[in-house]
Amino acid sequence: MGVYWAIAVRSFRRFSTYRIATVSGIFTNSVFGFILCGVYLTLWHERPGLGGYDVSDALTFVWLQQGLLMPVGIFGASTTSELGERVRSGAIAVDLYRPTQLLLWWLSVDLGRATFQLLARGGAPLLVGALVFDLKFPSSVALWPLVVLGLLLGIMVSFAIRYLVALSGFWITDSRGMEQLALVLSLFFAGTILPLVAFPGWLGVIARATPWAATMQVPIDIWLGRNPGGTGAALLFQFGWLLVLLLAGQLATTLATRKVVIQGG
Template sequence: MGVYWAIAVRSFRRFSTYRIATLSGAFTNTVFGFIFCGVYLTLWHSSPGLGGYDVSDALTFVWLQQGLLAPIGIFGATTTMELGERVRTGEIAVDLYRPTQLMIWWLSVDAGRAWFQLLTRGGAPLLVGAIVFDLNFPSSVGQWLAVVVGLAFGILVSFGVRYLVALSGFWITDSRGLESLAMVLSLFFSGTILPLVVFPGWIGAVARATPWAATLQVPIDIWLGRNPGGTTSGLGFQLFWIVVLFLAGRLATVFATRKVVIAGG
């Protein structure tokens, strides 16, 4: 475990060197936070209590959403994009020579990235939003602990999806098209565009059953204390998808590393 911890620490340090990009990203998330607040205020004033959220819940959702986009990797993450590129070019062979498990190695890299971005791009927009608006915060130590676990689970679910997409390059040669499709699905089903609680009927039921819902919507609902079935149900849902995705990732790794691709890898 010491090796993987060292990988995570070095990944954290690596991303901490991109200070201008980090500040630009935090600024962009803050600007979009105000834009979304304008849209949400209009929507919730016309339909009070939409989806079970009050106005304060909706505004809190916006700032949490903007703060978590980068740490969770809703638009994809550099680490797993690099993995997909290494599969495409054949450089993945170097990774396979290492006396480590491929999936855990890249999970450690992604963990360092996510931790840095959570502290920087996650905290800055939420702080600005809390200064300008009346936001909701967890009211007990137990709820704070549940939020921390929910955020960690959300990052793990996101990594599980992105890892499978990156490894698809072993079969389709180039995973970039699938990465774009996964990003679109993530935007729609995670709650990035609108909270999933406002999706009607069967569309809402399907959206809330996908792994992408476990990445953003569930952690925010745990923060707000609004998760259907309670906090335990939300964490259980996330844990279910972690187990499914990591088992699938492990199997994909086994089958992929037995495959020889002549063109490109």
């Protein structure tokens, strides 16, 4: 495991060099946070208690959402887009020669990236929002480890989805179309447009059952203490999707490796 830890640390250091981009991102997230707060305040004024959220829940959701966009990789992440490019260019063959597991290698890279962005960009928008609005925080110290676990599982589920999208390039030649489709699905089903609890009827049921819900909506609900069935059920939901996606990722890696060997002669 030492090699994967070293990869994660190097990835953390790599992303920590982009200081201007980090500050710019914090500013952008804060601006969009205020815009969304205006929209949500209007919506919750017209529909009090929408989805079981009160106004404070809705505003807290906005600022947590803005802080998690980059760590979770809702708009994609450079680590997995880099993997997709390596598949397109054929450079992935070099990765497959390494005496490491491809999935674990890129998971380590992504966790290093996400850790930096969570520390540097995750808390800043929330702090900005807390200075202006009455936001909610976990009610006891005992809940913080569960919040951290929920965030970790959300990041890993997001990576597993993006990893599968990147590997699709082995079969469809260019994964960029799949990347755009995955972006649209993540924007809708992760809770980026609206909290999934606000989706009506069958649409809400479907949205909350998808793996994208495990990336952002569920961790935020753990923070708010609003998970149907309790925090344990929410973590089990995340872990279940993570296990399924990682197994699918490992299977795709095995099939892709055979494909490279066959094509390489």
